[in-house]
Amino acid sequence: MIETGSLIRSLSGRRAARNFHTFVINEIGQAIVTGRFPIGSVLASDAVMMETYGVSRTVLREALKTLEAKGLVEARPKVGTRVSPRVRWNFFDPQVLAWHFEAPPDPGFYESLFRARERLEMPMVELAARYRNAEQVRLLKYWCHQMETAGDSVEQFGLACLEAHGVIADSAQDMLLRSVLGVVELTLALALTRDVAMSGPDYRARSVDLFVRLTAAIEASDVEATAALFAQCRLLDRGQVY
Template sequence: MSEAGSLIRSLSGRLAARNFHSYVINDIGVGIVSGRFPIGSILPNDAAMMSEYGVSRTVLREALKTLEAKGLVEARPKVGTRVLPRNRWNLFDAQVLSWHFEAEPDRHFIASLFDTRLALELRAADLAARHRNSDHIRLLKYWAHQMEMSFDAVEPFALAELEFHRTIAEASANPFLRSIGGMVELAVTLTIAADAGADHGRSRRVAAYEAHHRLALAIEASDPDAACNEISGIIRSALAAALPGPPAA
């Protein structure tokens, strides 16, 4: 399982330590998502992969079982391990989403990601405004303040933004909405990666903080309409930063 914030931290090269098992999973996962192992193809046999990765059969088999559980591959007797179609992949899995970032997702994937994020976070903001408690408000204001303190530090800003949205999901009291952290993290990472070196990057982060501050106040005021309006603007602005140029088809 990917730790929350690990994808954002990878932007600065601070990767979590990986054992042989996780290394094999990640390398094959990125290979599948990027097309190095094409859909419908059969992965190399156990002997070849054990030699390539320098791991035992047990480590390799456990890695392939993990990939099978995520819907990327399917093992069949006398056939081998086949790469499954994209419609079988679990795109709500944080690790699968992180592999898409490493494989540089196309415009349609990014637009679809933000479209789904908008639908789910609109509901999360609405519910958060109805069910939040004092601890949620304290955390929202804390993370908004951390964003305000990090206009010139991309990674801390992005981590604070992620935690802000995770707090909204928690405040929604909906266990399914609490499970969208991987999707939100990928969206935040794409946005931050796109504007990290841009001239307007700092001004975008300032505007993002201001919108998050207003969102925290709307949730504190138990105003679902205002909360939904603010989060809609936040996500649409983030999409514009992550996907500059003509709208996706």
Template sequence: MIEAGSLIRSLSGRHAARNFHTFVINEIGRAIVGGEFPVGSVLASDAVMMETYGVSRTVLREAVKTLEAKGLVEACPKVGTRVSHKSRWNFFDSQVLAWHFYAPPDRRFYENLFEVRAALELPAVEGAARHRTAEHVRLMKYWLHQAATSGDSLEQFGLACLEVHSLIAESSQNTLLRAVVGVLELLLAVALTRRSDTVRAYCEATVAGLEKVILAIEAGKVDGARDALITCLDLDQKRILDGV
């Protein structure tokens, strides 16, 4: 697992200090999700990958074990490590989702993400309108203000919006609905890196939409919160799917 917000932070081009284990996981994971290592293909031998990534056998094997736990690869006796069929991939794993940011755009996959987001976040916003506390609302407004005053920093804007959505899920009092955060982060990263000439207008519309969501949550208006969130979903979906 990676920390929520890691993909958004990468938009600035700044990266954390290199950790060999994480580095190898990311390199192989991105290559699998991006199709460089196709489903059914066998990864190179340990010796080749150790030289390719400049790591020890121990680091490499630990990385492969992590990828196996995510469902991306499987050890095949007398064959080697094979890339698993997509049906075995853990798509709710935050790293697996994040790696799709670097893969070629796939309209059907994005459509699936929006279906999952709606299935999780609409019940979450309804729960938030019923169960929110004053502290939840205060924090939502704080992070919305951070988004609105982020200037040209897409990283700051994205992280602030992600916090708002995380608080919506948290205040629903249904911990399972927090599974939407990884999906949201990927969609937000894609939206923020599409069409740089219109990104500022998109950010402004997003802030306006989230403000309506928060005000409805604060007022305990379940239907109003749901309707306001649907407007936000439509905004994101149009931005991402147009032209894909």
């Protein structure tokens, strides 16, 4: 399982420590999602992959089982391990989403990302305005301050923004809706590394302003204002990505 925030941390070139198992999962998974291992192709033999990645058969087999559980590959007797069609991929898996960061730009996929985020996160922020407590409001203000003081650190800004989304998710008291954080992290990472509609600093400044106002609306339990401000946040990120 990928740790929330791992993709944002990688933007500064800082990678989390990995064991052989996670290394192989990441190498093969990213190769599939980015198209280096095309859909329908059969992966190399165990012997070849063991030599390529420098791991034992046990480590390789466990990694392939993990990728199969994510829907990316399918093992077939006398055929080998074949890359599965995209319709079988688990796109809500945070690791599968993170691998898309390195994939070629795909406007259709980005549209799907923002559509899913809107439909899942909108009820989440509305619930947060109804059920938030004083501690959650304090945390939102803290993370807004961290965003404001991030300066040129994309990593600090991104992690603070992601933490704020996490507090909103916790305030909503709906564990299923919290699963949208993987989608949020990918769209945020894309927005932070694009320079399309505006400069990076301008994008971050506008994000902070919206989050401060969003926090105030949540604190006031103003559901209508919360929904309107969230819609603005979503449009800002969408405009930055494509």
